[in-house]
Structures are given as C-alpha cells and as structure tokens.
Amino acid sequence: MPNRLATSSSPYLLQHAHNPVDWHPWGEEAFALARQRNVPLFLSIGYSTCYWCHVMERESFENEATARQMNANFVCIKLDREERPDVDELYMAATVMMTGHGGWPMSVFLEPDTLRPFFCGTYYSHEPKYRGMPTFSQVLAGMADAYRNKREDVRGQAAQLAAAVAEHVAAEQPRAHLGLDTIEECVEKLLRMFDNVHGGFGVAPKFPQPVFIKFLLDVREVLQGDSRTAVDRAIRVTLDKMAMGGIHDHLAGGFHRYSVDATWTVPHFEKMLYDNAQLLSVYARATRVFDDAFYARVAQRIMRHSNVIVAGDGSRYFSAEDAEVDCKEGLNYLWTPDELRESVSAADVEFAATVFGVSGEPNFFDPHHKSEPGRWVLQMKQHPSVIASEMGQTLDEFFSQLDRVCDAMLAHRSKRKQPRVDDKTLASWSGMMASAVAVATGKPPMQLANLLATMMPAGKQLQRTWRGDMVHTAAMLEDYAAVINALVPEHEVEQTNAASLAKAIALYDEARNAFFDDKSGAFYDTRANQSDLFVRARSTHDGALPSGFSMMLHAMVSLWQATRNDRFARDAAMTIAHQSGAIAASPVGAINSVRALLRIYRTCPPAASTLRDLLPAADVSVQPAVGQAPQDAVQVFSHIDCITIDADTPAVFRVRVAIEPGYHVMSATATDGVIPFRIDVMNGRGIVAHADYPQPRTLEMGEDRVEVYDGDFEVPVVLERTGEWKGTPIVYVRYQVCSDTACFAPTTVELDISLDRA
Secondary structure, three states: OOOHHHHOOOHHHHHOOOOOOOEEEOOHHHHHHHHHHOOOEEEEEEOOOOHHHHHHHHHHHOOHHHHHHHHHHOEEEEEEOOOOHHHHHHHHHHHHHHHOOOOOOEEEEEEOOOOEEEEEEOOOOOOOOOOOOOOHHHHHHHHHHHHHHOHHHHHHHHHHHHHHHHHHHHOOOOOOOOOHHHHHHHHHHHHHHEOOOOOOEOOOOEOOOHHHHHHHHHHHHHOOHHHHHHHHHHHHHHHHHHHHOOOEOOOOOOEOOEEOOOOOOOEEOOEEHHHHHHHHHHHHHHHHHHOOHHHHHHHHHHHHOHHHHOOOOOOOOOOEEOOEEOOEEOHHHOEOHHHHHHHOOHHHHHHHHHHHOOOOOOOEOOOOOOOOOOEEOOOOOOOHHHHHHHOOOOHHHHHHHHHHHHHHHHHHHOOOOOOOEEOOEEHHHHHHHHHHHHHHHOOOOHHHHHHHHHHOOOOOOOEEEEEOOEEEEEOOHHHHHHHHHHHOOOOOOOOOOHHHHHHHHHHHHHHHHHHEEOOOOEEOOOOOOOOOOOOOOOOOOOOOOOOHHHHHHHHHHHHHHHHOOHHHHHHHHHHHHHOHHHHHHOOOOOHHHHHHHHHHHHHOHHHHHHHHHHOOOOOOOOOOOOOOOOOOOEEEEEOOOEEEEOOOOOEEEEEEEEEOOOOEEEOOOOOOOOOOOEEEEEEEEEEEEEEOOOOOEEEEEOOEEEEEEOOEEEEEEEEEEEEEEEEEEEEEEEEOEEOOOOEOOOEEEEOOOEEEEO
C-alpha cells in the first residue's frame, strides 16, 4: 500500500512511496503529528540519482522490521534536496559540524517544536559492516531512548548545534577589504592547488569545479607574460584531461558528476544538469579563446545529449540521470573487448580499442559487487591530436572516424537497460543551461521561453519545480538569479531584446522584494519568516553549484551593462560590501563572487566607485607565500615499516606528526583553497586508507579563523582491502605548512612502509 509520498511530484519521493516506512513529505502536517505524539522527527534527505540513497533504501527502508522501529518511535520525513536546497543546506551544515563530513543520504533527528537537529549522520548500514560505525537500527534505538529519557540533554544539544549552524550560514561579519589583491590571491591559490600532471584542483575524489575555470578564463584577460601562461596551462590541462578521461561520456556526450580518483578515470556515474550546464559554458568559451576543435566537439556533444538534459519533445530540461542499473553503479557505461567488437564494424575495431584503451588490464572493478568481472571505463590515454598523428590522420579525419565509432557504440549501448532519469525541471538548473546554450550558440534556447511560460504564469511569482502538470515551491534566490542570467547573458551573444530585458528587470524587482534587506544590503537565500527554517541563510560558498548570492551579483552587473541604470550598480556594491567579510575570509570558497568583483572593477565603474567607499583599506601586514616550507618545519613518521593486509581483516598503524613551533598545517577539514591534511594510498587499486584525524585548533589571524594542527600528534590509520589488489600501493601524507604570515606550497611525503598481502 503506498504511503503519503504517492502524490508527490519528486521522483526521489516517489521511489519511496511503497516503502513500509510511514513516510511524510516535509511540512507542517508532519511537524504537528510529531508534537502530538511526543516523538522526534527522523528526516532523511537525498535525491533520485544518489547511489547510496538507493542502497540505504534497499537495506533499511524496505525492511519490515526496520520500518516498524521507525514508525513506532518517530515521525519520518523524506525530503528531495533538489526541491528544497534551503532545508538541505541547514541540515548539511549541522551534519558536517557534528561528524566532520557530509553526504547523502543524510540522516537527521530533529526536535519537533523547533526543527533543530540534535543528531546527524549520513548513510548507516543495516548490518555491522564498518568498524566503529553503528548500524541504522542501533542509531534509531539510541535516538528514541535519548528523546524519551534525556529530553533536556537533547534540547540542549539541539540548541547548541542550531546556534553553530546559524553562525556558519548567517553570521554578521565585519566588512573587509576586497580589491585587486583579492583577485591576485585567488589566482595564486588556484595555481598552488592545480594538479600539473592530471589537471584539476586538489586530490581525489576530483570534481570538475567549473567555477574555478570560469574565474581563470576571466582573469587571463588582464594578465600578461608568465602569469597568463601559467593560468592558460591550468585551464588547458584541466579541460584536456577531463575531456579525455572516463568522467566524460565519450559516446552520448556530457560529463559524470566527479571522478573517484585523481586521474579522471573512474567516475561516480550519475549525471547532473548543473554540471553539464557549467561545463558547456566553459568549453564553449575555451573553444573561442584557444581556437580548439576538441573543445568545440565536447561542447557540441553536451548539447546533443538530449536523453538526459532535454525532455523528449525538447520543451524543457530534465535534472539528472542515475548512476546505477540493476543495483550496479555504472553498469550501462562499462565495456568489455567482446562488447566493443560486437558494436562497431571490423574496420573500426582496432581504432576503437586503441582510442578508448579497451585492452590490457580493466580499469574498473565494482567495489560493491566484488564477484563482478573487471570492465573498462572508456577514456583516451592521449590527446586526440597525438592519437591522430600516430595513426597518420589529420585531426578532421580522426574526428570523423571517432564520430562514426561513437555513434555505433552508443547505438549498441542504447539497447542495454538504461539508468533512470530524474524528469523534474528546476528553474535554477534550467536557467544555467539556457545561459550556457546562449554562450555556445549565440542565442537563447527555446527551453527558456517554455520555462518562463510554465513556471511563471501571468500574475504569479516564479516557481522552482515543474514535473508533469505540477508546478510548485516558491522560487529561491538561486532560481531568480539563474533565470535573470539566462535572459541577460554576461557574455556577448545576440543583442538582448527588449522583452527579455523587461522580463529580467521584473524578475530582479521581484527577487529584491523577497530576498533583499535595504538596511544591511544583504541578499538572503530564502524569504523572510519561513516557519520551516530555524535560521535564514545567506551563503557565499561556491561549490558544485555557485551560490545564489554570487549568481545574483553577476545578474546585477549584467543588468547594469544592459541598461546603464545605476540602481543595479548600487545594489551590487551594497551586496558585495555586506558579504565582504565572508568573501575575504574565504576568497577561493567564494570564487564566483570574486569573479563578480573582477567584472565590477573592469566593466562597472559606478559599482567599483561605491564599493571603494564602503570597504576598509587593505591590510598589508601579511605577505603572500611563495616557495617551499623549511625542510624541518614538519616531520612525519610511522611506528611500523611493514604491514600485512588480510583480505577480510583491516590493518592498523599510527602516523606521528611533529610540527616545529611557529608553524602549523591545515586541518583535515580545511577548505577555501588550502590543501587539507590527508593520509591516503596511491599507485595501487584495491586498498583504501581510513584515518581518524584529530580535532583541529581554531587559529585566529586578524579577522580570519582557520582550523589547523600544530605541535606533535598521532593519527590512527586503517588500511582495508576493497577489491582485487593492483599495482604497488604507497601510503602517503599530504599537507600544507603555514606560518603566521605565509602559507607554503603543499608537501607530499611517501611513508617508508611495505604493504604485503596476507
């Protein structure tokens, strides 16, 4: 019998509509019932293409005994994070603060009177599979007992955690200097984070991070000489390696969400509209900047990927494609040599196997189904120009044969069982794709007009979600900003027509009325007085998605450029001044806002002039860092030189770290452009490292607060077999050393530990 989710428009909620759990949608009815029953709320947040969400459903939410335990002790709520990103943001912040990490499915227990969280986690296994981690049933029992017998402790913890979340997402920070030196700082940090070998920024898991590339594409225009050369290398190596890698769907087009390794080889196979929108914009711009035929092909094939991102009739954009088929992640995308030979003509077999590396050892072994044979994720080992030269072809000849091969392999792949598609339409993601198509083609796509006609009917405000004939949920700041940016693109396309400009101005006025505070100059993410949010957030963080705040900054600059009406310039200056403290504290974490700052200084004189009057002058007491840290600043040791790892029993050892006085290293949870402290395994497959990092110390540097390690400490490390042992694994420690005045280049230390099989 279906539960209360059966009438939902969310594909994620509908996936759970026949669970034995008595699920409720997020809303006042569920809150009131929990208060009436005097039980806590259990909130499970996820999205339809989330692999581990599917796993937890199969293990726990479809289990009759677990469902009885949940129904008896909680009012249970399912929430689609994509329909309500505002709710997701608050509880994700709480989860990260409580556990040190985030992710989905998110499992949060709420005090029903205030909706404050008192215990947070992510995926919990049904069985005791992971050392030190309770099963889901144990967590349920513990939370039910705590709420019954330790109510005051629960309320105290909820109040404390909610205050910490409010400090994180909505705290007022003093205004801080933002200037050209802020932009230079971002460039320096990104170049230090850049992986010179494989491209991208940081270590595995590696995300495309198109906001970084967009910033570098803008900033290169004001650089010369060696600086521009370094930026161009970071852009080109990253775009080349991503497009060559397994994260790129070479057959249908588009990109998967991220790579589980540092080489872009094995992706997490789900596809998201927002990733492909941003990457289309990046590759389209890079095509023109570098006159690159490979980038043009990548951009064209993103747009061609209509199976996922466009409805069958072409009227609107869908949200995402699932990662799994038949409970196996990536199954639709994987190949064997026999399948390759079956899919292409005899004349093309050698070409296809060479181009996509389908020979030798497989590069994919399913970590969740260890009995499955090895398969191949398609990737190009070399750049197309190199492969073409080695084959004696021109690049045009190579691409012509490649297109024929890809079409044949795609036709073969299309006969397989296909991943599920999340067929809801979201205003913000669709606006981002419409902007990207305009950049790529020079004109806005038809989907933009259809979106506005359906999601903003005459006399009504913009809505966020559209599926079937259901349009609902009042749009948030990010929705308005993305749609305005689609109507008034920041890069030159066709001249913005009067009707589009008028619609954009009307949307801006509507958003300003709903989200802007004239007294402070703050743009909030959500509307005032929302009873289902325990704090009103105003985030500047740009991650997989740019923040609504930063997108609205770009919208204001574009509106000023289109109209020369100084009210948009004044609003932009007021808004960025209000959030200047948060941006200055984390410029790389707010990179899209820093990119807007660059646009203001380059193209919007009224906003630049007002901003200089609103912000304090620069503090020049701390100098930027260059070069390597002193050799003896940090020393790393292991108490053992040989470890034997059994297939069933993890191996445990300790790493000792000694840091000289006057220095510190960034903590394991550090973000904002610095390199976090990490212990991991490289140069091998089938072994993973789990480290129990210490609690960091908060270091105050002027107005900045950073989490660091200093002095001497030990880190327990567990090495676990996850599959067939490949290569020669090496345990390494990576960290970034800083003094009180400078941060130095990251350091990687390989531990002298021999890893042996049992």
